[in-house]
Every structure is written in C-alpha cells, then in structure tokens.
Amino acid sequence: MKSLLGLLIVAVLVFGAVPAYSGEAVQMWKCEVDDAVNEDQVEAHSAEWLAAAKKLDGGANIKAQIFFPVAVNATGEMDAMFVLVFPSFAEWGKFWDAYGDSDAADIEEDAEEMIVCPDSVVWESFKVE
Numbered sequence: 391m392k393s394l395l396g397l398l399i400v401a402v403l404v405f406g407a408v409p410a411y412s413g414e415a416v417q418m419w420k421c422e423v424d425d426a427v428n429e430d431q432v433e434a435h436s437a438e439w440l441a442a443a444k445k446l447d448g449g450a451n452i453k454a455q456i457f458f459p460v461a462v463n464a465t466g467e468m469d470a471m472f473v474l475v476f477p478s479f480a481e482w483g484k485f486w487d488a489y490g491d492s493d494a495a496d497i498e499e500d501a502e503e504m505i506v507c508p509d510s511v512v513w514e515s516f517k518v519e
C-alpha cells in the first residue's frame with residue numbers, strides 16, 4: 391500500500407511539473423506579399439495586428455517576428471515568414487479560442503490584398519544553452 395501511494399505521489403508530481411518544463415509554442419506562416427507592397431508596410435501592418443492580438447486572452451505575452459529572405463536557394467510561393475512565439479501551449483490555445491471575432495482577425499482580413507499567409511506549422515521550441 392505504501393509503495394502504491396508513493397508511486398501515485400510521484401506520478402502526480404511528474405504530471406504537475408510537465409507544464410513548467412514544456413517548451414514555447416511557435417507558429418510559423420509562409421506568406422505571399424503583393425508586389426506593390428514594401429517591407430515597411432508589412433512591418434507596420436504586423437505591428438498593428440500584434441497590438442490588437444496582445445489584448446486577447448492568451449495574447450499578452452506573444453512575441454512576433456517577420457523574416458524576409460535575403461539569400462536563398464528557393465522559397466517557392468513564399469515572400470516572407472511570419473512567426474508567433476507563445477510562452478506555453480496553454481496561452482497559444484487560449485489565444486486561438488478567442489481569435490475568431492476579434493479586432494486582430496479583422497485587421498488580418500483587411501490586409502488580405504497586401505499579404506496572405508495561408509500555410510502554418512506549429513512547433514515546440516526549447517532553448518539550447
């Protein structure tokens with residue numbers, strides 16, 4: 391009985407500690423930018439979107455980056471990469487649950503003639519030190 395109770399306590403501690411050690415949620419989109427749009431316009435639009443996104447549940451700690459290719463072999467149908475980093479998958483989930491009817495979603499929709507990012511991948515990220 392003591393060993394069963396000890397095993398149960400260890401299991402609870404392990405499962406309770408997993409969220410503390412889980413990696414960041416990183417979502418990356420491949421984006422196509424209209425030829426008449428420059429990088430400054432994309433950056434300004436992204437900053438406007440991020441300000442609205444940070445107001446959503448789960449969005450307060452979002453970090454965002456835009457990557458523009460400089461020297462590449464082949465990007466296919468990609469002019470830029472838009473990357474969001476959430477401290478946890480719990481915040482990522484809360485954010486996307488709240489996103490549908492948000493100001494951030496409206497800002498994204500308003501910019502569809504400027505930039506379109508149809509494909510995304512979600513990664514789990516761990517720092518290597």
